[in-house]
Structures are given as structure tokens and as C-alpha cells.
Amino acid sequence: QVQLQESGPGLVKPSETLSLTCAVSGYSISSGYYWGWIRQPPGKGLEWIGSIYHSGSTYYNPSLKSRVTISVDTSKNQFSLKLSSVTAADTAVYYCASSIAAAGTFQHWGQGTLVTVSS
Amino acid sequence: DIQMTQSPSTLSASVGDRVTITCRASQSISSWLAWYQQKPGKAPKLLIYKASSLESGVPSRFSGSGSGTEFTLTISSLQPDDFATYYCQQYNSYAAFGQGTKVEIK
Numbered sequence: 001q002v003q004l005q006e007s008g009p010g011l012v013k014p015s016e017t018l019s020l021t022c023a024v025s026g027y028s029i030s031s032g033y034y035w036g037w038i039r040q041p042p043g044k045g046l047e048w049i050g051s052i053y054h055s056g057s058t059y060y061n062p063s064l065k066s067r068v069t070i071s072v073d074t075s076k077n078q079f080s081l082k083l084s085s086v087t088a089a090d091t092a093v094y095y096c097a098s099s100i101a102a103a104g105t106f107q108h109w110g111q112g113t114l115v116t117v118s119s
Numbered sequence: 120d121i122q123m124t125q126s127p128s129t130l131s132a133s134v135g136d137r138v139t140i141t142c143r144a145s146q147s148i149s150s151w152l153a154w155y156q157q158k159p160g161k162a163p164k165l166l167i168y169k170a171s172s173l174e175s176g177v178p179s180r181f182s183g184s185g186s187g188t189e190f191t192l193t194i195s196s197l198q199p200d201d202f203a204t205y206y207c208q209q210y211n212s213y214a215a216f217g218q219g220t221k222v223e224i225k
Binding site for chain 1: 151
């Protein structure tokens with residue numbers, strides 16, 4: 001059973017970089033799957049941020065591409081998200097999830113972590 | 120970018136009702152469409168993939184149909200556990216979600 005758990009600061013200042021990590025258990029990242037980040041502003045819908053394969057190949061939402069970096073650490077069985085130059089519009093619940101393809105459905109999800117951008 | 124539009128935004132229904140939610144894509148996505156259910160404070164749960172394939176463990180009262188640009192999610196007989204928000208997602212080109220349809224108690 002694949003399990004995912006997000007971690008990171010719950011409060012980030014405007015213009016700074018948001019950093020989150022997703023720890024994967026019950027499955028080796030190196031075995032396959034794509035690993036993605038999705039966010040949801042309070043009371044709003046879902047937005048795909050990007051995904052990564054264990055090889056390091058990345059796929060980003062064009063609307064966020066200039067600010068996003070997703071990386072993978074197979075030795076720790078985790079992957080990470082960095083979003084730079086954040087504003088209040090980046091306040092959201094951030095989810096990590098697994099997918100069988102770079103453009104695919106998301107089968108397993110973390111519980112989500114709320115990140116608030118505020119000074 | 121492919122835009123996904125759901126209708127209605129909110130749907131009021133009673134237990135036992137047949138419920139249909141529509142999702143339209145701004146361009147053809149073949150059958151690369153999924154449906155998710157989300158309850159307050161929880162992560163989304165995959166219900167249907169490839170427009171009409173039921174994810175393992177999902178009750179058979181859920182069904183999906185469509186191809187190209189128009190898709191529907193149908194709940195044949197609404198149960199108390201089904202009151203939630205439903206999202207469609209295209210995965211023909213990267214990933215994009217609809218804005219959601221909230222199914223509430225009438």
C-alpha cells in the first residue's frame with residue numbers, strides 16, 4: 001500500500017521560496033510511478049503543479065513552470081517541491097500524489113498540508 | 120492549454136436520486152478523463168479513469184461516459200456517503216482539473 005506524507009513550513013513570507021517534501025512509504029520510488037504535486041486554494045478547485053519520474057525527468061504546469069522545481073531523492077524515498085517568489089495567491093493545501101504516467105491519473109494521495117503566504 | 124468546465128457548480132439532490140454531472144474539455148481529449156470525489160478536509164479519491172473504467176473498490180452505482188470533449192459522471196442512486204465535491208481531470212496533455220461540482224443534500 002503506497003502511502004505519502006507531506007511536510008514543510010506552514011507559513012512562508014511573500015517573495016520567499018516555498019519548500020515541501022513528500023515521504024513515500026510502502027513502495028520504492030525507484031520502482032516506477034510518477035510523483036506529483038497538486039494544490040488547492042482554500043474553498044477552490046485543484047491545480048496540478050508538476051510531476052517527476054524516479055530518473056529525474058520533470059513535467060511542469062506551463063502556468064507555474066518559471067517558479068517551480070521538483071526533485072527526487074531515491075536514497076530517502078522522497079521527492080520535493082520548491083516554488084519561488086510566492087505571493088498570497090500561492091496560499092493553498094498542497095498535496096503530493098502518485099501517478100502511473102507523466103500525464104496520468106492520481107491514485108494515491110498524501111493528506112495534504114496547508115501553506116499560508118503572509119508576512 | 121486544455122480547459123475543463125464542469126456543470127452544474129452545485130447540485131441539490133436527495134438520497135436515492137439519479138445524479139448526472141457534466142464535464143466539457145476545450146479540445147478533444149479522446150477518453151483521457153478521470154473523475155474524483157473529495158470530502159471536506161480530505162484528499163481527492165479516484166473514482167473513474169479513461170472516461171468509463173471504474174477504479175477498484177468503487178461502488179458500481181458510479182459510472183462514467185463520453186469521449187472527445189463531453190463527458191458525464193452518473194450516480195445511479197445517491198447514497199448518504201456520496202454527498203461531496205466531484206472533479207473531472209483530463210490527462211491527454213499534462214493534467215488539468217475542472218472547477219468542481221458540489222453535491223449537497225436537498
